[in-house]
Every structure is written in C-alpha cells, then in structure tokens.
Amino acid sequence: MCGIVGYIGKNNALPITLEGLKRLEYRGYDSAGVAFLNNGSINVIKQKGRLSELIKDVDTNLSSNCAIGHTRWATHGEPSVLNAHPHGDCKKEIYLVHNGIIENYSQIKEKLIQKGHKFLSETDTEVLTHLIEENYQDSLEQAVRDSLRMVTGAYAIAVISKKDPDKIVFARKSSPLLVGLGVNENFIASDASAILGHTKKVIYLDDGELGVITANDFKIFNLDYDLIEKETHELEWDIEEAEKQGYDYFMLKEIMETPESIVNAMRGRIVLSEGNVKLGGLDNVIDRLDNINRIVIVAMGTALFAGKVGEYMIEEYAGIPVEVEDASEFRYKKAVLNKNDLVLVISQSGETADTLFAIKEAKQKGVLTVGIINVIGSSIAREVDAGIYNHAGPEIGVAASKSLISQISVLALLCVFLGRRKDMSLVTGKRILEELGQLPNKIKEILDHQDNIKKLAEKYYKSKDFLFLGRKYNYPMALEGALKLKEISYIHAEGFAAGELKHGSIALIDENMPSMVIATKDSVYEKIISSIKEIKARKGKVIAIATIGDKEIINIVDDCIFIPKTLEMLTPILTAIPMQLLALHVAVLLGLDVDKPRNLAKSVTVE
Numbered sequence: 281m282c283g284i285v286g287y288i289g290k291n292n293a294l295p296i297t298l299e300g301l302k303r304l305e306y307r308g309y310d311s312a313g314v315a316f317l318n319n320g321s322i323n324v325i326k327q328k329g330r331l332s333e334l335i336k337d338v339d340t341n342l343s344s345n346c347a348i349g350h351t352r353w354a355t356h357g358e359p360s361v362l363n364a365h366p367h368g369d370c371k372k373e374i375y376l377v378h379n380g381i382i383e384n385y386s387q388i389k390e391k392l393i394q395k396g397h398k399f400l401s402e403t404d405t406e407v408l409t410h411l412i413e414e415n416y417q418d419s420l421e422q423a424v425r426d427s428l429r430m431v432t433g434a435y436a437i438a439v440i441s442k443k444d445p446d447k448i449v450f451a452r453k454s455s456p457l458l459v460g461l462g463v464n465e466n467f468i469a470s471d472a473s474a475i476l477g478h479t480k481k482v483i484y485l486d487d488g489e490l491g492v493i494t495a496n497d498f499k500i501f502n503l504d505y506d507l508i509e510k511e512t513h514e515l516e517w518d519i520e521e522a523e524k525q526g527y528d529y530f531m532l533k534e535i536m537e538t539p540e541s542i543v544n545a546m547r548g549r550i551v552l553s554e555g556n557v558k559l560g561g562l563d564n565v566i567d568r569l570d571n572i573n574r575i576v577i578v579a580m581g582t583a584l585f586a587g588k589v590g591e592y593m594i595e596e597y598a599g600i601p602v603e604v605e606d607a608s609e610f611r612y613k614k615a616v617l618n619k620n621d622l623v624l625v626i627s628q629s630g631e632t633a634d635t636l637f638a639i640k641e642a643k644q645k646g647v648l649t650v651g652i653i654n655v656i657g658s659s660i661a662r663e664v665d666a667g668i669y670n671h672a673g674p675e676i677g678v679a680a681s682k683s684l685i686s687q688i689s690v691l692a693l694l695c696v697f698l699g700r701r702k703d704m705s706l707v708t709g710k711r712i713l714e715e716l717g718q719l720p721n722k723i724k725e726i727l728d729h730q731d732n733i734k735k736l737a738e739k740y741y742k743s744k745d746f747l748f749l750g751r752k753y754n755y756p757m758a759l760e761g762a763l764k765l766k767e768i769s770y771i772h773a774e775g776f777a778a779g780e781l782k783h784g785s786i787a788l789i790d791e792n793m794p795s796m797v798i799a800t801k802d803s804v805y806e807k808i809i810s811s812i813k814e815i816k817a818r819k820g821k822v823i824a825i826a827t828i829g830d831k832e833i834i835n836i837v838d839d840c841i842f843i844p845k846t847l848e849m850l851t852p853i854l855t856a857i858p859m860q861l862l863a864l865h866v867a868v869l870l871g872l873d874v875d876k877p878r879n880l881a882k883s884v885t886v887e
Contacts, residue, residue, distance in 0.1 A: 282309050282365075283351040284377050284457065285474050286438040286448045289465020289495045293317075293347035295340045300467075300474035301331055301349045305876060306530065306676040309351035310359035314338065315366040315375040316347035317445050322375055326364040345495065348438045348448065348468070350377035356385075357402030367406040369413035370397055373442040374420070376412070378405040379470055380434035380455040388430065404433075412439065420444040421492050424451060425503060428490065434633070436485075438468045451490035456631045456659055459483040459491065459498055461512065466493040472515050472655075473674055480515040484657045513657050516671075529874045531677035531768070535860050536727060539720035541682040542853070544671040545689040546716065555709030557697040565666040568648045570701060572622045576615075577604045578638045579626040582680035582763065583687060587626050588756035589852045590691035596849065597708070598699035607634035610641070617647045624694075625651050628675060628683040630658020639663050652690050654683055668694065677875045679768050681860050684760065685723075688853050692716055695849075715847045719854070722844040726857045733858055736823060736839055737865035740794050746773040747788065748859070749781065750798035751808055757798055757852045761859035768867040768877045778811040789820040796862075797837075798855050801827040802848040812836055825855050 283304030287293045297314055312334045313326030323342075327334040331351065350365035357363040366375040382388075385404035388411060393399070397410045408427060416423040420441045428435070434454035440447075450457060450468050460467030460475040460482050467475045472482055483500070485491070489508060491500035500508045527533035549557050562569060575594060577587035584606060591602040605615075607625075611634055617623070623642040627635050630653040639649050639660065651664035654672050661667055672686040693716075696709050740746075746765055750758035755777045762775035776785050778797065789795070795815050799808045812822050813836065822837040827845050834840055843854045867874045 282353045282379050282470075283474065284348070284379055284436060284438055284468065284470040285350075286348040286450070286468030286493075287465065288346040288446070288448050288493055289462060290345070291465060292340070293344045294338060294342060296478065297347040297349040298331075298335055298338060298340065299477070300469060301351055303473045303476070304351055304469075304471055305331055306678060309353050311352045311354075311361070311364035312350065313352075313364045313366055314347055314349040315368075315377075315440060316342070316344040317440065317442070318342055318344050320442070320445070322368070322372065322440065322442055324366055324368065324375060326361050326366075328359050328361050328364065346440060346445065346448065348375065348377050348440055355381055356404045363401045363403050365405060367401060367403065367409045369409045371413065374409055374413055374416070374439065375441075376405070376409050376437050376439040378408060379436040380453070382407055382431050382435065383433040384431060385433075408435075408437065416443070420447065421449045421490065421501075424449045425490060425501075425505060428453075429503060436470055447492050447494050449490065449492050450485075452485040453487045454633065454636070457485045458657075459485070459493060459500075461498065464495055466495065466498055468493065473676070476515065482513050482515060482657070483510045484513065484662065486662065516656060529677065529864065531679055531681055531860075531864055531874050534675055534677050534682045535857065535864070537673070538682045538685040538857065539723045541670070541672040541686040542689045542716070542720050542723070544673070545686050545693065547671070549693055550713050550717070552710060552713055555696070555706040555713065556700045557693045557713070559668055559693065559697055561667045561669065562650065562697070565648060565650070569622065569698070571620050572600065572648070573618070573620040575600055575602045575622045575624055576617070577602060577624045577626065578607045578610050578635060579604075580607050580632050580634055582684050582760060583626040583628060583632075585756040585760040585763070586684055586687035586691060587624075588759075589688050589753060590624075590695070592753050593691060593695040593849050594698060597695050597704055597712070599702055600698060605638075607632065607638045610634075611637045615641065617642060617645045619646055621647050623647050623649045625649065625660060625664065626687055627651070627658075627660050628654045628670075628680060628687070630655040630660040632660070636660055636663060652687055652694075654686065678877055678880050679764055679860075679863070679874075684856055685853055689716065689719075692850065712847065712849070715850055719846065719850060722846060722854060723857055725844055726854065730861050733841060733861045734865045736841070737862055737869055739839070740823070741769075741866045741869040743771060743792070743794050745788070745793050746771055747785065747793060747795040748773060748775040749778040749795055749808075749811060750775075750855075751778045751804040752802070753848055753852050754798040754800065754855055757855045757859070760856060761796060761863075764860055764863035765866065767880060768863050768874055769870055769872060770878070771866065778808055781811050781814060786814065786818070789815055789818040791819045791821070794821040794823060796823045796825065796859065799824045799826050799833055800843070800851050800855065801830060801845065802851060809833070809836070825858055
C-alpha cells in the first residue's frame with residue numbers, strides 16, 4: 281500500500297529518489313524516509329507525516345550514486361520516525377525498505393533477540409534487516425535469498441549494504457515491484473509512475489523472484505538462485521499524464537478526463553455495423569466463454585460497485601446469471617465454483633491483494649479467470665487467463681473517478697460481446713454501442729454545469745450525515761456516492777437500495793439528514809418518487825439526480841441535479857459524475873486534502 285523507489289547510476293540518487301517518492305504520494309502513507317550511500321557509509325533520514333517534511337531535512341546536494349526510499353502506511357506500529365522505513369541492522373551496515381506484511385515476524389524476532397540483536401521499532405519489517413545481517417556470508421543477494429526462505433507473508437523489498445555498495449538487491453512476493461532500465465542507471469519501484477520521467481522500459485517481477493541491479497546491469501533469479509530471462513515492457517503512459525496539468529487537484533483532473541476514458545475504452549473495439557464488439561484480449565478463451573453458465577464478479581471498493589452494475593447489465597442483456605463477491609470475503613468462504621463458471625475480476629491498480637488471491641483460488645479449481653484492469657503488466661493482468669484493459673491512463677487521486685466510468689464502460693462492451701454470442705439482436709447491440717458513443721458528450725454537458733453542484737456543496741457541506749438512495753442499475757451508484765463522500769470529506773454517509781428505506785433506514789430521516797436520491801426517468805422511476813415522498817413526509821431534505829426535462833420532480837424535492845437522458849443500463853455512467861463532484865467540492869470547502877485522504881491508500885496490496 282506504500283511506495284518503494286530505488287536508484288543506482290551515474291546521477292545523484294537523492295533528487296531522483298525523492299522525486300519518485302513524490303510521484304507515489306497518491307498511494308497513501310503516513311511517514312517517509314531515504315537511505316543513501318555517501319563516502320563509504322549509509323546515511324538515513326526519516327520523518328513522520330507528509331513527504332514535504334522529509335524533503336526539508338534532506339540536502340539534495342549531497343553526492344550519492346545509490347539510494348532507496350519509502351513512503352509507509354502503518355500496519356505494525358503507529359506512524360513515527362522510529363517506525364518509518366528504511367530500517368537498519370545492528371551494525372548500521374544494511375538497510376531495507378519493505379511493502380507487505382511478515383506474518384511470522386514475532387517468532388523470528390524472538391530468536392534474533394536471543395542471539396543478541398537489538399530492535400528499535402515496532403515493525404515487522406525490521407526483523408528482515410536483522411535476519412539478513414544474521415545470514416550474511418559472502419554477498420548481499422545470498423543473505424537476502426536465505427532470509428526470504430525463512431519468512432512467511434507478503435513483501436516487496438529493496439536492500440542496500442555498506443559491504444556491497446554498488447548494488448541494490450530486491451525481491452517480490454504478493455506485493456508489486458518492477459525494475460526500470462536506463463542508460464548507465466537502473467531503478468526499482470513499486471509503481472511505474474515513480475520512474476516515468478527517467479525511463480519507459482520496465483521489467484515486472486513475479487512472485488518468488490529476486491534480483492540485483494547495478495548502474496550498468498541487472499539480474500533476476502528465483503529463490504533457488506536460477507537465473508531467469510524476463511521480458512522488457514514499454515510503458516504506454518507519458519509523464520504529462522501523471523501531472524495535474526493546471527488543475528488544483530488530481531481528482532478534479534481525472535473527473536474531467538472521464539469522457540476521454542470512455543473513448544479510450546471503446547477505441548478499436550466497436551464493430552457498429554454488426555452491433556458487436558471485438559475484444560482481442562479474449563481471443564484465446566472464446567471457446568471457454570461460449571460454454572460459461574455463470575459469472576462470478578470479484579472486486580473491492582469502487583470496482584465492486586462497478587461489478588454490481590455489470591451484474592444488472594449482463595443478466596438483463598446477455599441472459600447469464602451473475603453473482604458479485606467482495607474479494608476479501610470470497611477468498612475465505614468455501615466458494616462453490618464449477619468448470620463452466622467464469623470468475624471476472626475488476627481492479628484499477630491490478631495489484632489489489634484480496635482480488636489477486638481470489639484469482640489464484642479460482643485457478644486452483646480450474647475455473648476460467650478474466651480481468652478488467654487499467655495497469656498493463658500489473659500482477660492481476662499477468663495472473664488471469666485473459667483480460668480487457670481499460671486504457672484510462674494513470675489515476676493519481678486516491679478516490680476512484682475516471683476508473684469507475686471506464687470499468688462500467690468496459691462492462692457494457694463485455695455485455696454486448698457476450699450477448700451477441702447468445703440471443704442479443706443486432707439492433708439491440710447497435711443501440712447500446714451507439715448510446716455508449718454518445719456518453720462522452722453527455723458527460724461534458726454535466727461537467728459544464730458543475731457550478732450548480734458546487735452551490736449545492738456550499739449548502740450541505742456542514743451536514744454530519746448523508747443518505748444515498750437508488751434502485752436497480754443505480755443502487756450500486758448509491759453505494760458509490762456514499763463511499764465517495766465519506767472517503768474524501770469524512771462525512772458519515774450510507775448508501776441503500778431505495779426499496780429498503782421502509783425496512784430500517786427511514787428511522788434516520790429528520791430535518792438534519794439530507795438524502796441524495798438517484799431519480800432518473802427509467803423503469804423504476806415511480807418507485808423512486810414514492811421513496812422521495814416518504815422522506816419528505818418526515819421533513820427530510822432531498823437532492824435528486826434527475827433526467828433533463830423532468831418537471832414533476834422539481835415540485836417535490838429541495839434541490840435537483842439534471843443529467844441527460846440515456847439508456848437505463850448506462851445511466852450509472854452519468855449519475856456517478858455529480859456525486860463525484862459533490863464529494864470533491866464538499867471536501868474542498870472543509871479544507872481537506874482531496875487527493876490524499878487520511879488513512880487511505882490508492883493501491884491496497886495487503887489484506
């Protein structure tokens with residue numbers, strides 16, 4: 281969940297490492313630190329809080345050709361300077377940074393204490409450093425390899441040593457890590473965005489691999505120390521895509537990019553004359569897809585809500601039964617999977633730990649796995665049998681925005697793809713695809729009127745609680761709207777199926793509890809109007825997201841946000857936008873950090 285950067289090469293390592301850490305701030309963290317070789321010794325600087333506090337303490341004019349850096353998100357031990365990475369051994373000769381969790385650290389720590397090792401932090405990570413010190417014989421990579429054979433858990437690590445000053449040793453298991461290849465310089469990072477300004481050539485590590493980089497070379501091994509040949513990938517993103525480009529917040533920039541995210545999801549995939557979709561990533565599994573009887577969608581957070589929209593789409597238009605599972609629950613339940621099931625996983629980062637474990641569970645049972653993923657070369661992208669890339673570009677804001685729109689767009693494409701192979705008519709397929717193609721302009725129409733949403737934020741930003749209500753396709757969007765508000769504004773918010781209102785949640789309604797109700801003109805419109813009237817009868821305030829031209833609703837709600845009309849199955853793409861904007865403007869009015877909300881990380885790579 282935190283970030284790792286390592287550099288070795290011809291240039292000064294400190295500015296490059298700090299720049300990389302800055303690009304990883306969006307992943308979430310509570311402390312940061314660097315370790316670097318300087319005049320034959322290793323210097324370490326750590327700080328609690330924002331990276332800016334660390335940067336104040338670092339003299340970037342110091343000369344160093346090798347450094348490792350880290351942004352930490354606390355798991356073992358509270359945020360503090362002592363618990364921040366990098367962590368050193370007793371002799372201060374070996375330092376490492378670590379993402380993940382060492383599950384058997386307490387047993388190892390007890391044995392190391394008995395051997396005289398002294399620990400300074402509360403972290404599980406520090407155990408690894410002392411273990412490498414204990415196992416050191418003739419080289420750093422040998423010590424790392426022998427130590428990793430003794431640990432249980434998840435890790436991505438980068439290690440430097442005073443004894444081996446011209447190398448960085450790294451390893452990965454269940455936590456992302458990649459190697460960046462330059463000219464007379466090489467890099468280690470947990471995320472490609474950290475090194476985009478320096479190289480676009482990367483190697484993605486797989487579980488159970490470790491390696492060494494020097495300024496001019498790299499080697500990758502398995503834990504048996506067999507040399508492994510790895511494919512080099514070219515990054516698609518440019519550094520400009522990971523910049524704010526004049527916007528005050530990454531989240532606002534990314535909301536403004538949602539029209540483009542739909543265009544990118546559709547590009548090269550639409551065969552309009554046939555009312556059909558071409559998904560090249562599925563070519564190798566077509567025969568298996570034709571025989572599926574059930575789809576199990578597995579995801580977490582916002583991706584889970586996108587999956588719930590996909591459930592309605594695929595069942596209604598492709599006629600295939602769908603279940604949607606929270607990945608963290610799926611991996612621990614006794615999932616009943618059959619050979620003709622499809623496990624469809626959705627993840628923006630492609631590194632979500634629980635989702636990754638769900639894939640492995642499905643594959644163990646011989647079930648076909650397909651991914652909808654944004655990050656090319658990510659762990660999930662490499663693990664699934666087949667996949668569909670979003671091509672949404674980097675999403676830096678912690679709260680998902682354009683990735684949600686992209687995921688729902690891809691699910692609509694998949695729905696047509698599967699439906700046309702069954703009973704969906706050419707006319708229906710063509711109608712869905714034509715309307716999907718109109719959505720970028722309809723989103724722009726919403727974005728052009730966001731001042732109205734900002735005024736609503738000014739009216740309601742002091743509320744302590746909020747309800748979000750929707751039905752059918754927009755029930756998942758009610759859940760998503762509540763999530764957006766709570767994660768960046770810290771206002772307590774709950775999302776419900778509007779039909780559940782009378783079954784408990786209506787007890788919360790009073791004049792101080794605003795409700796945002798998704799009330800578009802669709803098959804459940806009359807039912808939603810009934811729910812609104814129930815709220816108003818109890819003096820509740822209602823903000824409606826309604827369809828342009830709906831004159832009836834104006835007379836029964838307090839405030840209204842209008843969106844263009846579209847097919848019912850595609851309305852979540854439009855209804856999501858006003859809720860994202862409302863959450864953003866509320867957070868700004870409350871003086872909060874929109875892009876880096878407290879306690880949250882962009883990529884959840886541990887349970």
